[in-house]
Amino acid sequence: MRAAPDSHSGLEIRPVTEDEFPAFVAAEHVAFSEELKPERLEAIRAIAEIDRTLAAFDRGRIVGTAGAGSWELTVPGPAIVPAATITAVAVLPTHRRQGVLTALMARQLDDVVDRGEAVTVLTASESIIYGRFGYGLATWAMGFAIDRPHAGLARPAEAGGRVLMLDGDEAPKRIPDLYDDLRRRQPGALSRPPGWWADYFRDPEDEREGASPRFYALHESDAGEADGFVSYRVKKNWTDDGVAAGDTQVYELYGSSPAVRAALWQFCLGVDLTATLSCWNAPIDEPLRWMLADPRRFRVTAVSDWLWVRLIDVPAALSGRGYAAPGRLVLDVADSFKPHNTGRYELDAGPDGAECRRTDAEPDLAMSVADLGALYLGGVRCTTLARAGRIEERRPGALAAGDALFTTADAPWCSTEF
Numbered sequence: 019m020r021a022a023p024d025s026h027s028g029l030e031i032r033p034v035t036e037d038e039f040p041a042f043v044a045a046e047h048v049a050f051s052e053e054l055k056p057e058r059l060e061a062i063r064a065i066a067e068i069d070r071t072l073a074a075f076d077r078g079r080i081v082g083t084a085g086a087g088s089w090e091l092t093v094p095g096p097a098i099v100p101a102a103t104i105t106a107v108a109v110l111p112t113h114r115r116q117g118v119l120t121a122l123m124a125r126q127l128d129d130v131v132d133r134g135e136a137v138t139v140l141t142a143s144e145s146i147i148y149g150r151f152g153y154g155l156a157t158w159a160m161g162f163a164i165d166r167p168h169a170g171l172a173r174p175a176e177a178g179g180r181v182l183m184l185d186g187d188e189a190p191k192r193i194p195d196l197y198d199d200l201r202r203r204q205p206g207a208l209s210r211p212p213g214w215w216a217d218y219f220r221d222p223e224d225e226r227e228g229a230s231p232r233f234y235a236l237h238e239s240d241a242g243e244a245d246g247f248v249s250y251r252v253k254k255n256w257t258d259d260g261v262a263a264g265d266t267q268v269y270e271l272y273g274s275s276p277a278v279r280a281a282l283w284q285f286c287l288g289v290d291l292t293a294t295l296s297c298w299n300a301p302i303d304e305p306l307r308w309m310l311a312d313p314r315r316f317r318v319t320a321v322s323d324w325l326w327v328r329l330i331d332v333p334a335a336l337s338g339r340g341y342a343a344p345g346r347l348v349l350d351v352a353d354s355f356k357p358h359n360t361g362r363y364e365l366d367a368g369p370d371g372a373e374c375r376r377t378d379a380e381p382d383l384a385m386s387v388a389d390l391g392a393l394y395l396g397g398v399r400c401t402t403l404a405r406a407g408r409i410e411e412r413r414p415g416a417l418a419a420g421d422a423l424f425t426t427a428d429a430p431w432c433s434t435e436f
């Protein structure tokens with residue numbers, strides 16, 4: 019791998035000004051081969067933090083872009099850590115494979131260190147790109163489909179309360195606050211700034227792929243408190259002989275308890291004039307399969323990586339999450355892209371919290387910072403990464419101890435596009 023330059027010869031790397039922002043977004047869209055409409059530019063501006071943009075300029079023209087947001091990530095515990103959400107990563111076709119991205123990534127991580135954030139996260143358009151920069155794949159998105167004629171539940175959901183439809187005026191008033199409560203309990207979930215929600219409710223027609231606008235349904239407890247929601251579209255379709263063959267497409271479903279989630283799935287399965295229920299991004303341990311009377315009818319249609327996590331301040335990141343069991347481990351962490359991060363860290367976790375500090379003690383496990391990022395939210399076991407040749411056990415029994423410390427009961431999950 020090429021050594022990481024802090025600057026790129028001949029190029030200037032810096033945040034853009036307000037006036038340069040349209041050119042920044044335009045360059046990103048060219049690199050992604052996408053059309054940029056004025057309303058899209060406006061929506062992106064409402065989310066973007068201008069001082070966290072980075073553009074690579076070649077003789078005054080923007081040829082590479084990267085951006086970051088100051089958001090929050092829920093980690094096991096559950097606990098909240100500040101996280102930089104990395105976005106708009108793109109290099110023009112004229113400047114590819116010349117180290118522009120590498121220079122942007124290096125500078126961006128320096129800025130994150132200066133801001134005191136311990137963790138950066140991103141979703142990857144191509145999964146080959148980010149391991150070299152220290153990112154590990156930390157959450158999974160599972161797509162599934164169920165044929166509604168075979169979708170009977172083994173037993174009816176028993177959450178009590180009621181499900182009500184929200185119209186376009188009510189949804190923005192009720193869903194963001196509810197999400198903000200529920201995301202704090204879900205490791206892997208992200209905070210969502212107001213601009214993000216504005217774009218979500220804008221729901222432009224050209225992003226619906228022929229399906230309906232989003233519908234929003236809220237679950238309320240018997241006491242009248244909102245405790246879950248689902249958003250979905252319906253893609254209408256009819257066979258030549260007039261049979262409804264559409265698809266109820268769930269965008270996201272959140273509930274404060276398994277019973278509320280079950281009630282919302284039951285609601286979704288009841289949407290008429292469709293033949294299937296599908297979802298593009300459910301937790302990998304989604305229990306709906308186990309709720310069906312005929313579980314084989316739950317067809318997994320895709321499993322893909324979603325959130326990639328990068329630890330840039332290992333002690334702050336590891337002491338910021340909770341651990342199911344007490345334990346002590348010394349980790350030997352290699353970070354070839356940001357060598358200041360390389361070193362041995364002692365993690366001491368107990369019921370009252372965790373401490374992590376640099377140490378000279380003999381290591382129990384050795385791994386790259388990318389693999390530590392993969393472990394961070396509990397989405398993969400140390401043992402699995404060791405079997406893949408990615409983690410080395412330096413003390414017998416340390417892998418099992420690592421599994422007990424890092425693994426979580428529920429899979430981490432993120433449903434936020436950013």
Ligand SMILES: CC(C)(COP(=O)(O)OP(=O)(O)OC[C@H]1O[C@@H](n2cnc3c(N)ncnc32)[C@H](O)[C@@H]1OP(=O)(O)O)[C@@H](O)C(=O)NCCC(=O)NCCS
Pocket residue numbers: 019020049050107108109110113114115116117118119120121141142143144146147150
């Ligand atoms: C992906 C992209 C940003 C890479 O930019 P770049 O400036 O060409 O990247 P670099 O020259 O710094 O490459 C760094 C390394 O990654 C590798 N790499 C970069 N993009 C790659 C790709 N798409 N496939 C395989 N390898 C890739 C390079 O070969 C290089 O490897 P090396 O260090 O072993 O030599 C650019 O190709 C692009 O804009 N693609 C379209 C948009 C996109 O996919 N963005 C990523 C969004 S998540």
